[in-house]
Amino acid sequence: MRLPALRRPRFPLTLTARLVAVAVLLVAVTALAIGTATTLAMRQSLDKRLDADVADTMRTLLGPGRGGPGDFGAGQEYGTLYAGFLDDGPVKAGGQVLNHDEDDRGPRRTSLTDDQLDALSGLEPSDDPQDVTIPGLGDYRVLVTDLSDGVAVVGLPCSDVDATISDLVRLELLATLLGVLAAAGVGFWVVRRQLAPLREVSATAHRVSELPLGSGEIQIGERVPERLTDDRTEVGQVGAALNSMLDHVESSLAERHRSEQQVRQFVADASHELRTPLATIAGYTELARKRPEATGTALDKVETESARMTALVEDLLLLARLDSGRPLVREPVDLSRLLIEAVDDARVVDPDRSWRLALPDAPITVEGDSARLHQVVSNLLTNGRKYTPAGSTITVTGTAYGFTVHDDGPGFPPELAPRAFERFVRGDASRNRAGGAGLGLSLVEAIVHAHGGSVSLRSAPGDTVITVALPGAPQDRNSELQSDA
Structure with missing residues (x-):
């Protein structure tokens, strides 16, 4: 009904x-x-x-003394x-x-x-x-x-x-009428005066509602005056709540705008990263068609560029899978061996830099996905190789529950360091091949968080440290508890 x-x-x-x-x-x-x-x-x-x-x-x-009942007297x-x-x-x-x-x-x-x-x-x-x-x-x-x-x-x-x-009733009614009229007049004046701050708060809300908030960089300059935000009064509570809401809306809109800018930047970078190998593939395909004797070289180049595109697409797919909460493989991983292999590979790939490794005497064992943890280490070492000059020293130090990567390069720009792990953020503003698509550190953070760990960055010229903390393997924790006991 x-x-x-x-x-x-x-x-x-x-x-x-x-x-x-x-x-x-x-x-x-x-x-x-x-x-x-x-x-x-x-x-x-x-x-x-x-x-x-x-x-x-x-x-x-x-x-x-009266003359009778009828004698009224004086x-x-x-x-x-x-x-x-x-x-x-x-x-x-x-x-x-x-x-x-x-x-x-x-x-x-x-x-x-x-x-x-x-x-x-x-x-x-x-x-x-x-x-x-x-x-x-x-x-x-x-x-x-x-x-x-x-x-x-x-x-x-x-x-x-x-x-x-x-007469008394008429006088009382007249006095009541005059009192009601006086109360109405005085009450209207007093109430209007007391509600004036509330009207000012309402006017602020109306001005905000007229602002264009649909797109672009949004700055909400309207705020309730400080004198109307005293939490000890009802109007002050409304004013303070409105200011808090406007602050939250402004920060949310700024975050939305920044995210949109990042997506646009990523689309541009991804388009550039994909356009270059696609153009290369198209060029070598045309070369092979016109010059059959260059077919082998062309196929090698097509294979290389295809691998680059595949790696970019796989990175994006991995981020999507991690965002959806898909569980990773959980098994004991020998982190010491993994760090040794990654540093050895880096020495072979880039002999122009000094690669150092410091490990504790006891093997470091953590719980997680070996392939993804290897990707974390490789991405951090690759990041250090890309953004440090030749001759720099990159040191990997193993700890009980993770590792650190230190380099003595120029470090992250101050405005970039707080957002270094965000997606589509690149250390090199120009769109060159060395700069990448800005997904390396984002993948590091996503993989580490999927393992239940944490990653942090401290950067200054000549002293940049990225710390990765990972949960240890269950048997190692039990052994430590028994040894402590």
């Missing part, structure tokens, strides 16, 4: 709007809570005061109500309310209507004031008291209390 895709909001809220909305909501909720509590407290206080006034009015109207507020309900007598119920005279002649007493008396007649005597709605008069707070011959009801209107509470 395919779930429906979520619809994107037409007007998405920004982080600024969300933070301001939260701040405004908190202010509004807080103001409403305070206003509600204030209103309830004020209502309770005013109700208590009104109840006290109702009780005082009851004592005043029924107290000694000092009573407008709206004061009195009603009496008798058990016996010609008149069962009656009452009056103190009103303001329309002609401004002072208080005026108005008799209660039957409907008004009916609204009061159902009240039970109690020591606590009660709420009642009287037709034509509104809400009242009344106190019902037992008399010897009936019931007396005294009340005061709730209009003043209601008006006070209404």
